[in-house]
Amino acid sequence: MSGLTPDSPRPTDIRLHQKSRLLEITFDDNTTCMLSCEFLRVYSPSAEVRGHGPGQETLQIGKEDVNITAISPVGNYAVKLTFSDGHDTGLYSWDYLYDLASQYEALWREYIGRLEMAGVKRKTDSNA
Numbered sequence: 001m002s003g004l005t006p007d008s009p010r011p012t013d014i015r016l017h018q019k020s021r022l023l024e025i026t027f028d029d030n031t032t033c034m035l036s037c038e039f040l041r042v043y044s045p046s047a048e049v050r051g052h053g054p055g056q057e058t059l060q061i062g063k064e065d066v067n068i069t070a071i072s073p074v075g076n077y078a079v080k081l082t083f084s085d086g087h088d089t090g091l092y093s094w095d096y097l098y099d100l101a102s103q104y105e106a107l108w109r110e111y112i113g114r115l116e117m118a119g120v121k122r123k124t125d126s127n128a
Contacts, residue, residue: 004077004093004094004095005095008094008095008098009027009028009029009031009094009098010027010028010094011025011026011027011028011094011097012026012027012028013025013026014026014071014079016068016071017034018067018068021036021037021038021065021066021067021068022034022035022036022037023035023036023037023040023068025097025101027094027098027101031098031101031102033101033104035097035100035101035104037066037067037068037083038063038064038065038066039100039104039107039108039111040068040081040092040100041060041063041066041083041085041087042060042063042111043100043107043111044060044081044087044089044090045090045091045092045093045096046087046089046090047089047090048087048089048090049090050090059114059115059118059120061115061118061120062123063085064122064123065084065123066083066084066085066087067083067084068081068082068083068084069082069083069084070082070088074091077093077094078091078092078093078094078096079091079092079097080092
């Protein structure tokens with residue numbers, strides 16, 4: 001993922017739709033996205049999920065019903081998301097959120113593929 005620069009798109013609006021478990025983000029380049037809480041949880045930038053280097057990622061399973069319980073701003077560059085499963089580490093920088101939005105389809109397919117390779121079935125596909 002790229003680094004935050006003066007030209008990096010920044011959110012102008014972040015809205016949590018708790019019932020549908022979707023985070024809606026509008027960026028200053030008029031990009032709008034809806035990212036599921038499950039997607040954001042399994043792609044957390046935390047060391048717990050990503051590890052400390054390539055190949056150290058931990059596959060997140062059973063996150064279909066996870067929701068976001070708190071969104072806390074971190075300076076002018078990120079938010080900290082607190083999830084209903086207790087996960088609250090990792091800072092979602094503006095560039096990381098923008099990259100997740102831009103690559104949503106490919107990243108979601110990659111995640112589903114990793115689950116299948118591990119022999120894990122998701123409970124539902126309703127909010128992916």
